[in-house]
Amino acid sequence: MLDLLPQFLLNGIIYGALLAVPAVGFSAMFSVLRFPNFSVASQATVGAFAGYAANVWLGWPILLAVVAAFLVSAVIGVIVDEVALRPLRKHGALTTAIASIAGVVVLENVVRFIFGNDMRGYDLPLVRDLRFWDLRIGPQQINNLLIALGIMAVIFAVLRFTRIGKAMRAVADNPGLAELKGIDSIQIGRLAVFFGMGIVGTGGLLLGLGNSIDPMLGFRFFLPIFAAAVVGGLGSTPGAVLGAMVVGIGEEASLLLLSPAYKSAVGFLFIVIVLSFRPRGILGERAY
Amino acid sequence: MTKFIPNRRAVLAGMAATLATPAILRASGAPIKLATLTPMTGVGGSYGPSMRDVMIGVVKEVNEAGGVLGREIEVISDDTQTSPEAAVRAARKLIDVDGVSAIMGTWASSITTAVAPLAWESKTMLLCTSGSDTITLLPHKGYVVRTQPGSILQTTVAATDLSKKGYKSVVWMGPQSPFAEVSIETYKNIFEAAGAKFSSMIYEADKATYRSEVDTALRDKPDMIVFGGYATDSTVLLRDLWQASYEGTISAQGYAVNQGVIDSLPAEVTNGVITTAPAPALGSTGFARASEILGVEAADPYSAQCYDHVNLVLLAMAKAGETSGEAVRDHLRDVSQGEGMKVSSALEGLKHISEGVNYEGASGACTFNDKGDVTEMTMLYSEIKDKKPVSIDL
Numbered sequence: 001m002l003d004l005l006p007q008f009l010l011n012g013i014i015y016g017a018l019l020a021v022p023a024v025g026f027s028a029m030f031s032v033l034r035f036p037n038f039s040v041a042s043q044a045t046v047g048a049f050a051g052y053a054a055n056v057w058l059g060w061p062i063l064l065a066v067v068a069a070f071l072v073s074a075v076i077g078v079i080v081d082e083v084a085l086r087p088l089r090k091h092g093a094l095t096t097a098i099a100s101i102a103g104v105v106v107l108e109n110v111v112r113f114i115f116g117n118d119m120r121g122y123d124l125p126l127v128r129d130l131r132f133w134d135l136r137i138g139p140q141q142i143n144n145l146l147i148a149l150g151i152m153a154v155i156f157a158v159l160r161f162t163r164i165g166k167a168m169r170a171v172a173d174n175p176g177l178a179e180l181k182g183i184d185s186i187q188i189g190r191l192a193v194f195f196g197m198g199i200v201g202t203g204g205l206l207l208g209l210g211n212s213i214d215p216m217l218g219f220r221f222f223l224p225i226f227a228a229a230v231v232g233g234l235g236s237t238p239g240a241v242l243g244a245m246v247v248g249i250g251e252e253a254s255l256l257l258l259s260p261a262y263k264s265a266v267g268f269l270f271i272v273i274v275l276s277f278r279p280r281g282i283l284g285e286r287a288y
Numbered sequence: 289m290t291k292f293i294p295n296r297r298a299v300l301a302g303m304a305a306t307l308a309t310p311a312i313l314r315a316s317g318a319p320i321k322l323a324t325l326t327p328m329t330g331v332g333g334s335y336g337p338s339m340r341d342v343m344i345g346v347v348k349e350v351n352e353a354g355g356v357l358g359r360e361i362e363v364i365s366d367d368t369q370t371s372p373e374a375a376v377r378a379a380r381k382l383i384d385v386d387g388v389s390a391i392m393g394t395w396a397s398s399i400t401t402a403v404a405p406l407a408w409e410s411k412t413m414l415l416c417t418s419g420s421d422t423i424t425l426l427p428h429k430g431y432v433v434r435t436q437p438g439s440i441l442q443t444t445v446a447a448t449d450l451s452k453k454g455y456k457s458v459v460w461m462g463p464q465s466p467f468a469e470v471s472i473e474t475y476k477n478i479f480e481a482a483g484a485k486f487s488s489m490i491y492e493a494d495k496a497t498y499r500s501e502v503d504t505a506l507r508d509k510p511d512m513i514v515f516g517g518y519a520t521d522s523t524v525l526l527r528d529l530w531q532a533s534y535e536g537t538i539s540a541q542g543y544a545v546n547q548g549v550i551d552s553l554p555a556e557v558t559n560g561v562i563t564t565a566p567a568p569a570l571g572s573t574g575f576a577r578a579s580e581i582l583g584v585e586a587a588d589p590y591s592a593q594c595y596d597h598v599n600l601v602l603l604a605m606a607k608a609g610e611t612s613g614e615a616v617r618d619h620l621r622d623v624s625q626g627e628g629m630k631v632s633s634a635l636e637g638l639k640h641i642s643e644g645v646n647y648e649g650a651s652g653a654c655t656f657n658d659k660g661d662v663t664e665m666t667m668l669y670s671e672i673k674d675k676k677p678v679s680i681d682l
């Protein structure tokens with residue numbers, strides 16, 4: 001069985017990279033707004049279906065579908081936030097987080113209303129895996145990995161080098177001080193939701209590219225996404241990537257020791273272990 | 289105090305109005321309440337709507353013809369969300385608030401298992417489309433019957449037929465479910481007796497990818513892989529196996545590789561997959577009628593079963609002369625089997641109910657044993673060719 005370890009590690013890296021995209025979006029929003037926005041579960045679905053509509057209904061190539069997924073989920077994310085979540089923020093993170101769970105149900109059913117319950121697939125040619133040494137990898141997986149890496153590079157550059165990024169980091173670090181410096185925290189919060197949900201939607205599309213999509217797509221992946229963000233350190237972008245890798249590789253490599261029936265338990269085992277020893281997560285700076 | 293004294297003109301006008309009203313509005317008494325409890329959302333969400341619609345369609349026809357025992361039938365529909373917890377909540381509401389005498393159409397064994405105790409404790413009849421053998425072993429006091437053949441019967445028939453094709457190495461892959469252990473045990477016994485190597489893998493349902501599971505399964509170089517899961521998992525597995533260049537046979541239950549799965553994947557991925565399904569009574573009057581109600585060429589097996597559920601309940605009520613869950617339980621077999629006149633719908637059967645009827649429906653003969661299992665089944669084998677299942681003989 002040990003001969004399968006390199007293949008399991010490769011599978012884990014690819015799965016981890018896919019989880020990293022929505023986990024980064026989730027974590028970025030948390031760092032600015034300080035509440036876990038659980039509606040990412042259905043925003044991933046919204047992104048996957050927006051990409052589907054662009055790709056299959058309009059015949060756009062996948063890269064344009066990625067843009068559509070980003071924009072649609074970003075705009076819907078801002079609308080949901082403005083209408084339902086922002087007015088509740090003054091009542092505390094817990095109230096807002098619970099309202100965001102209600103958002104999951106509403107959005108999922110809107111998708112179901114428009115697209116129905118059936119599974120759908122993107123208009124993509126399916127290609128056999130490439131084989132090298134004793135490993136195999138799908139060309140689509142390589143594409144997904146590249147898209148995921150590209151998105152993460154853009155996020156990193158935006159946060160690091162642009163004024164908006166700096167302002168977002170400032171609000172994340174100390175909202176009071178940022179406000180004193182003339183940064184409009186409401187506007188920055190809005191931008192964080194726009195970018196965060198856009199990234200989550202793109203992540204949903206990437207998760208859907210590897211298989212079929214249905215209205216439950218995002219809900220199914222929410223737990224590993226959440227696990228990745230928590231393990232890496234809520235609020236930390238590199239942390240979300242690292243956490244996603246830990247969860248992705250951990251789940252796949254667990255097959256060496258455990259029945260595949262217990263895969264998800266591994267993600268939670270990591271949460272328990274990491275939080276027991278380091279409550280702020282691997283790269284998290286604050287313990288929330 | 290003024291007293292209302294009807295004069296002759298008022299009485300005549302009233303009588304005329306009564307005669308002009310449709311038959312059902314003249315029916316006396318409160319409506320008979322029946323429930324459909326199908327998966328409208330969740331993994332079974334693609335089956336539920338037509339299961340519900342066919343039942344409502346039958347009731348509409350019967351209502352238009354005057355109802356049962358002179359009473360209108362009211363259908364209350366709810367959604368199991370393909371989740372046992374949600375199904376139990378819905379069933380509680382149907383039983384406690386609506387007071388239905390029968391719940392029809394529960395799908396997936398975990399859901400029927402969760403709902404069944406509520407049914408027998410409240411003396412409500414439960415008709416399900418679930419195949420797990422454990423269901424009819426529950427102490428249900430006769431309140432549960434199923435139109436889906438039990439899984440031992442189904443898997444034994446399928447495994448026996450498939451084993452004749454001479455496969456050398458077989459892997460069973462599926463998630464944990466009440467159906468899994470029975471299925472693995474049956475396949476193992478039959479294939480090992482036929483000289484094949486057999487192994488099984490229980491994986492976690494609803495994962496994004498099963499690449500590592502596929503890598504593990506392919507170590508045994510199987511020439512047949514049997515799927516034991518539902519549609520969402522099958523889609524991922526089919527794609528992963530194709531990408532891994534697996535060339536052997538794949539066999540799956542019809543619901544695991546259904547038209548939705550086939551439509552969402554390229555033809556080369558699904559070509560050659562063999563599906564097994566308890567055959568509805570293709571070519572029967574009942575099956576044609578169920579398909580006609582749904583406006584489709586051929587009703588799916590679950591909708592065919594639901595067509596039978598509602599017809600059986602209505603006939604049993606008519607036979608009993610009352611509408612309680614207990615009455616349905618006690619008289620279901622009087623109308624589903626025996627020497628009576630063969631009928632394929634309640635509409636037809638209600639006219640002959642006093643002479644005795646034997647209902648044969650859209651899903652089959654509907655002959656039940658004491659446990660509530662159907663005793664006869666025909667297995668339908670199909671091979672997927674260019675995105676269409678084509679019937680084959682094994």
